[in-house]
Amino acid sequence: MARVVVTRRLPDGGLDPLVAAGHEVVARDDDTPFTHDELCAAARESDAIVCLLTDRIDADVLDAGVAGGRLRVVANVAVGYDNIDVRAAAERGIAVTNTPGVLDETTADLAFLLILGAARLASDAERDLRTGVWDGWEITEYLGVDVHGATLGIVGFGRIGQAVARRASGFGMQVRHHTRRDTGIPGWTDDLDGLCAASDFVSLHTPLTDETRHLIDARRLALMKPTAVLVNTARGPVVDEAALADALHEGRLFAAGIDVYEREPEVHPRLLTAPRAMLLPHLGSASVATRVRMAHLACEGALAVLAGTTPPNLVHP
Numbered sequence: 001m002a003r004v005v006v007t008r009r010l011p012d013g014g015l016d017p018l019v020a021a022g023h024e025v026v027a028r029d030d031d032t033p034f035t036h037d038e039l040c041a042a043a044r045e046s047d048a049i050v051c052l053l054t055d056r057i058d059a060d061v062l063d064a065g066v067a068g069g070r071l072r073v074v075a076n077v078a079v080g081y082d083n084i085d086v087r088a089a090a091e092r093g094i095a096v097t098n099t100p101g102v103l104d105e106t107t108a109d110l111a112f113l114l115i116l117g118a119a120r121l122a123s124d125a126e127r128d129l130r131t132g133v134w135d136g137w138e139i140t141e142y143l144g145v146d147v148h149g150a151t152l153g154i155v156g157f158g159r160i161g162q163a164v165a166r167r168a169s170g171f172g173m174q175v176r177h178h179t180r181r182d183t184g185i186p187g188w189t190d191d192l193d194g195l196c197a198a199s200d201f202v203s204l205h206t207p208l209t210d211e212t213r214h215l216i217d218a219r220r221l222a223l224m225k226p227t228a229v230l231v232n233t234a235r236g237p238v239v240d241e242a243a244l245a246d247a248l249h250e251g252r253l254f255a256a257g258i259d260v261y262e263r264e265p266e267v268h269p270r271l272l273t274a275p276r277a278m279l280l281p282h283l284g285s286a287s288v289a290t291r292v293r294m295a296h297l298a299c300e301g302a303l304a305v306l307a308g309t310t311p312p313n314l315v316h317p
């Protein structure tokens with residue numbers, strides 16, 4: 001029987017696969033994130049850690065796992081794994097797993113919500129209604145931009161980017177996409193600058209890596225049309241948040257739909273006050289069914305490693 005520490009509260013039933021396998025599951029009712037020291041203690045005293053993207057699993061935590069002599073797997077309940085030093089884990093013989101494939105459609109739904117909501121100024125308009133600012137229909141108020149028929153540039157064309165493209169075709173959008181390597185799919189371009197300049201909507205679906213940090217910076221924002229909308233459901237640091245806030249405040253970009261932030265849960269104060277910004281609290285995958293599927297897939301990854309097999313959701317450095 002292995003000892004599995006789960007760093008935060010998971011959706012009801014999320015840990016069922018681990019429990020059914022008969023392992024000692026140390027789950028928490030408390031939903032405050034572990035401190036770094038608590039993560040180290042968990043690594044020292046367990047065979048597996050099931051963690052969330054709010055847990056920074058760095059070399060120190062992994063070293064604690066090595067010192068404890070037990071830790072074999074870190075199972076992240078997220079598809080993104082920039083919170084884990086995957087290379088350091090591999091060097092120490094500790095497996096890392098993630099949750100690909102189970103949250104694509106839910107996250108794409110959310111990206112499309114942001115495309116529509118930002119384009120139609122839904123956040124600003126709802127705030128005005130709730131705060132009593134709205135005083136009746138006017139023909140010149142809340143004028144957004146059309147989604148139907150517009151050009152959508154998708155940056156990163158993995159499963160989620162492709163799921164967004166499917167939705168976009170239902171809206172009659174012209175879809176182009178950028179990845180570094182040719183996807184062989186119509187609409188591909190290697191020219192990110194050109195994609196930014198030509199698109200009415202740019203939606204980001206890249207993982208966070210050294211190459212994608214601030215991929216959308218002040219220079220690329222300046223290339224975008226003043227009527228364009230930027231949507232980010234990937235990772236906050238892919239966008240220079242201060243530069244985005246400036247572009248919105250100065251009217252150089254029409255609108256933004258943002259679900260992820262550079263320093264979560266902090267949001268750049270100028271982004272919070274920016275006009276035409278629809279801001280959501282990192283809820284891309286937040287449907288009941290998807291969050292349970294994510295938890296189960298994380299458990300299955302941990303179980304496979306504990307059983308000495310290679311899980312399909314093993315992350316390679």
Ligand code: DGY
Binds near residue numbers: 053077081234285286
């Ligand atoms: C992920 O899985 O990486 C998301 O950001 C949270 O669902």
